[in-house]
Amino acid sequence: MNPRNHAQVAVITGAATGLGAAIARHLAQKQVKLALLDIDEKGLQKIKKELPEDCAIHTVDVTDENQVRKTVQKVESHFGSIDILINSAGITGQTNIQSHQVQEEDLQRVFDINFKGSWLMSKYILPGMIQRDYGRxxxxxxxxxxxxxxxxxxxxxxxxxxxxxxxxxxxxxxxxGITVNALAPAVIRTDMVAKLPQEQVTYMTDKIPMKRCGTLDELANMAGFIVSPENSFATGFCFDLSGGRATY
Known part of the structure; x- marks a missing residue:
């Protein structure tokens, strides 16, 4: 399949705010059709107002396999195919605590959203990509x-x-024809970061040679390239966006 022969369709989780919303705005400018997923229905309604009318929104808990499966089916039925999946849904959980103070319930919740949610989304979107010999x-x-x-x-x-x-x-x-990559930002100025204890933010920014947070525009620009048809030979790679903190 030649992805340039039709408008790209992207599914973005955690799209109501922060990184997901920034990436959605960026891809919309590239004429990518969007299906935005989040558990925050009000947030989805708000971001939808900023985007083209054909943008679809779905309130979904990405940790619930049945909800994920049904949502993917709805998106595929509506748009015909899914070319791009961006898993942006995530939480920090409890922070500024040592390992022996971590509560099992919090650990499980963070893993369910950050890891399991990403796996479930890929589980149900990958088969369509495999069938079409293309995906990002x-x-x-x-x-x-x-x-x-x-x-x-x-x-x-x-x-x-x-x-x-x-x-x-x-x-x-x-x-x-499918590439699967990750993006590892350092501190990006988002609402989630703003809610962290200041000592936690200071700990992270002090490790960045540029001595600043990254911006949402910087992240969205890099994400846009990673999921573009032009990025066809990089896969299984974790891209760095850390202001010099990670150089490997």
Missing amino acids: ILHIASIAGKEGNAGMLAYSASKAAVIGMTKVQGKEYAET
Whole structure:
């Protein structure tokens, strides 16, 4: 399939705010048709007003396999196909605590949203991509998944799992016309980061050689390239967006 012969269709999770919303705005400018998913119905309604009329929104809990399966079916039925999947839904969970203070319930919730949700979305979207011999999947990971952030065990470990999944899927589908990559930002100025304790944010930004947070525009621009038809030879890779913190 030549992806340039038709308008691209992208599914973005966690699209109501933050990274997901920024990527949605960017792709809309590239004439990509959008299906935006989030558990925040009001947030989805708000972002939809900024985007083309054909943008579809779906309120869904990405940790619920039945909801994910039905939502993917609705999107495929509406648009005919899905070319791009961007897994941006994520939470930090409890932060600024040491590992022995982590509660099992919080650990499980963070893993369910950050890792399981990304896996479920890819599980149900990949078969259509395989059938069409084309697809772009981007899992939003984190520098915490590469290096580990003290005080953020659940988040760091869940994002490390996302990176591991990316490497596996990149190899599994390398001969199908599908690329699977991850993006590991350092601190990006979002509402989620704004809610973190200041000492946690300071700990993270102090490790960045540029000594600043990344911007949503910088992230959206890189994400847009990763899921574009032009990025056809990079797969199973974790792209860096860390202001020099990670150079490997």
